[in-house]
Amino acid sequence: MSTSLQFPKVNSILSRLPKIKTSTTVGFAVAILAAALSSLPDVLSKPLVDPTVAGIAPVEPLMVVFIMYLATGIFFTPITRLQKSSTPIKKSSYVVLIIYGVASACSTIAFSFGLKETSATNASILSNSEIVFTVLIGMIIFKEYLAKKEVLPFALIAAGAIFLPIGSDIYEHRFAFSEFVFGDIMIVVSGFIYCLCTFIAKHASNVKTTRVVQIMSLSGALFSFIMMLALKTPLTFDPSNFPLLSFVGIAGIGGSVLFFVMAVRLIGAVRTILIFSSATVFGVVYSAIYLLESVNPFTVSSLVIVIMGLYRLRYKLAA
16 A cells, blocks of 8 residues: 555645645746836837937827737737637626726826836836835735745845835935926836736636736727827827837736736735836846946945845745
């Protein structure tokens, strides 16, 4: 007689341990990947919405968001059809996903208007306001409390992703915030809306992730188009910008949401958003490489501290 038959309970417990560790590792990895992809719109779309960039005709933020979401929805539609689901989607799940798409579009629209007024580096910094909102909402409403062993990693991530970069902004601009006020407020608003998206996505846990991205993108595109008509936004657009915006939408929005939803399902909303805060690291690096924005000692210090926090958080979650 085998050991598994002699000790069925012990065998059941032991068989679950590798699965738990594997799911945690995958959840951590996809959350990091979501963060890396989510920083692409922060940087790549900056020259298109910034009227001060020479040689590029500025594009209305609403038009940018509409094209990115539309391209993402079109891209994921055939992929979704290839993945046949044995269980039909409930009407309530469709409603949740449409709300998710509208909320996500609102977050992206607010971010695009903010990006129009402030730097990509500053936008990457302030977008981490979603960490504070997510942790507060998670603890107050959803009772997703941080364990004691996760407090220190959270403190490191928050310090490296928020406080040091803000100190860098204060130092670099010498307290001259007047030209950034509107942009900063819009980025913070975007962070608050995006943290709501985190919890909305949890209510469609029975829907395939590709279907989530498809419905979210198409409903977001429709909402953006309605907003354009309501605000009488010019529908003019340079076709040469379509490939870039399509890539930014598919990878930066579709890919990011795809992996973000996977991470939320594997390790929870609060832990996902903590890891997702590493988007600041990627945003600063992308800004330095693509936009040639300056990187100072404050920025380097914040990157080091965030990496330390992420490493410790990964270790604690795996344990």
